[in-house]
Amino acid sequence: MSAGLMHAFVAVLRRDLLLALRRRGDSLNPLLFFVLAVTLFPLGIGPEPQRLAEVAPGVLWVAALLATLLSLDSLFRADHEDGALEQLMLMPQPLSVLVLAKILAHWLVSGLPLLLMSPLLGVVLHLPEASFGALFLGLALGTPVLSLVGAIGAALTVGLRRGGMLLSLLVLPLYVPVLIFGAGAVAQAGMGLSYAGQLAMLGALLALSLSLAPLACAAALRVTEN
Amino acid sequence: MWSFFYKLASPKWFYELAGKLLPWFAIGAAMSFALGGIWGLAFSPPDYQQGDSVRIMYIHVPAAILSLSVYTFMAITAIIGLVWKIKLAHMVSANAAPIGAAFTAIALATGSLWGRPMWGTWWEWDARLTSELILLFLYFGVMALRNAIDERTTADKAAGLLAVVGVVNVPIIHYSVEWWNTLHQGSSITSLARIAKPAIHADMLWPLLLMILAFKLFFVTVLLMRTRNEVLDRERRSAWVGELLETRDGV
Amino acid sequence: MPQTRISSPLPARELAVDGLACERDERVLFSGLSLSLKPGELLLVEGQNGAGKTSLLRILCGLAEPVEGEVSWNGRAIHSQREDYAAELFYLGHLPGVKLDLSPEENLGFVRSLRNRPSREQILAALKAVGLYGYEDQPARTLSAGQRRRVALAGLCLSDAPLWILDEPFTALDKAGVAWLQDCLSSHLERGGLIVMTTHQALELGRQVRSLAL
Helix, strand or coil: CCHHHHHHHHHHHHHHHHHHHHCHHHHHHHHHHHHHHHHHHHHHHCCCHHHHHHHHHHHHHHHHHHHHHHHHCHHHHHHHHHCHHHHHHCCCCCHHHHHHHHHHHHHHHHHHHHHHHHHHHHHHCCCCHHHHHHHHHHHHHHHHHHHHHHHHHHHHCCCCCCHHHHHHHHHHHHHHHHHHHHHHHHHHHHCCCCCHHHHHHHHHHHHHHHHHHHHHHHHHHHHHCC | CHHHHHHHHCHHHHHHHHHHHHHHHHHHHHHHHHHHHHHHHHHCCCECCCEHHHHHHHHHHHHHHHHHHHHHHHHHHHHHHHHHCCHHHHHHHHHHHHHHHHHHHHHHHHHHHHHHHHHCCCCCCCHHHHHHHHHHHHHHHHHHHHHHCCCHHHHHHHHHHHHHHHHHHHHHHHHHHHHHHHHHHCCCCCCHHHHHCCCCCHHHHHHHHHHHHHHHHHHHHHHHHHHHHHHHHHCCCCHHHHHHHHHHHHC | CCCCCCCCCCCCCCEEEEEEEEEECCEEEEEEEEEEECCCCEEEEECCCCCCHHHHHHHHHCCCCCCEEEEEECCEEHHHCHHHHHHCEEEECCCCCCCCCCCHHHHHHHHHHCCCCCCHHHHHHHHHHCCCCCCCCCCHHHCCHHHHHHHHHCHHHHCCCCEEEEECCCCCCCHHHHHHHHHHHHHHHHCCCEEEEECCCCCCCCCCCEEEEC
């Protein structure tokens, strides 16, 4: 990346983080949703530690997935509504790089807090001690993938009035591999098995989505902002 | 080669060519359906374990194969439409989606029916059924996105992009589901994918191949019919459609 | 009002449009549109509501794709030189792209930092020029509609782009703002810049204006 491009990347990142900071209330919503959704499970299926421990990997991952999905709708919408997206598309830098900066900002605001909160929720759900490493590392590799892949869906639905429901239909099927490998790693770890393979798969998914998703997003925005 | 390519891309030329080809595909589909269907349902031997319920295979397997290849086809035509800006390719892609979704739904329904005698339940989280279910959602996504966007060219491109993103993900989803399935079920349950494969007897293989051919010809027939309709709809303001309608009315 | 613009001459550029056609919802808005614009020229796009003025401007920017035809900048198609073209273009659409949670200074600073990266003094001077002195660190939320548009227009003072494409730039401006913008436009043309715009305001630029009726 040239110095000019790096500068632009940082400028977009800083602006989006600053905006998130100014709207702290909105930015915290995904995290609150995550905590709340996880809290509902013991109420729904009973407080027996063993049963909770059994479903904990799936519950934590599904909740993280839905929390990310909830936050995606706002990724491009505000910029679309006030015209900032048009301006971004007419910048002398490749749109994919600027979009990647936006996605990184989105992950720092919505994905990272989930990651940091996850061990605490693991404790609440009686997750076996051996699983915590797999949960944390899995979410560290997996939540960026959720942001990247979800951004494509957000870009495709940005101009639509009822984009929210549609967005989940577009994005959730694409989340299946992340969910399987992420929750699978936690479950494997809980049984005392190696989970390096699942983490490697998550890493591969991250590399793939990191290289392709920004391009797909940029292409999608050029189509939907038409 | 290229001139042929662009000529084919002209809606009028496509409309006429498709009209000429259509009866042949339709006849081919009807004949192979009849032949494969009768052979498979009446004359092929029952399975030594499953008995007559194995005959669901003659519908389930072709539908499952087609559900996946139609998705790929949809993505390829979408790429052609996006890269060379050919409207016709988008129309073909758009019309392949509901047919593919129907095949997927058939594969799911027959898989569930087949599962009842085999596993004793209507639904088993079998690798193929799970993959088919997710594939159905992928189809729904493409169709829903196209419906949600009012501007046709924008809808074409957006749905096309989504189909391309989907087709990149299909093998990943398939692989992850296979892995998930082996993790959770081991080999206690015979998965649907494993029945048809190992050393299938020729008396079962031939009707199955005929049925696969029948499904493919049926797909082409329906696709041509649907796309011809869409060509007329989109080109309704053009001179040639006007002439066509006049001659029709005259008759 | 103080003159803060960079007043060196601009590079000589040419905008050309060839056989452009645009459809919206299967209705042809215009077709076979060809023209070229040279340094120092202003093209005023006129027409009724719904005639396709905004659509044309968005096609000229490269935001929208024409059904037929091509837009070229300095002899090359704009879609084959997207980033180079963007560097020489200043576009103001219906929506000013001003973030309500950021101050005018932050708004302007961000947009310009992706372009020619002016200093803080230059940014403050530009805001002063559009009459936002004293408002530079308030959230844009507290400003009036006209003031928000001025934030975006302040970018004109800092722009070294030869081509300005402005969609109704006079909207919501008061008398002083209109005078300032007229002044701004004529000095851009003097420097050898090109302008394509729509407006309902009578232009008094002291020079010939080309107009295009859609």
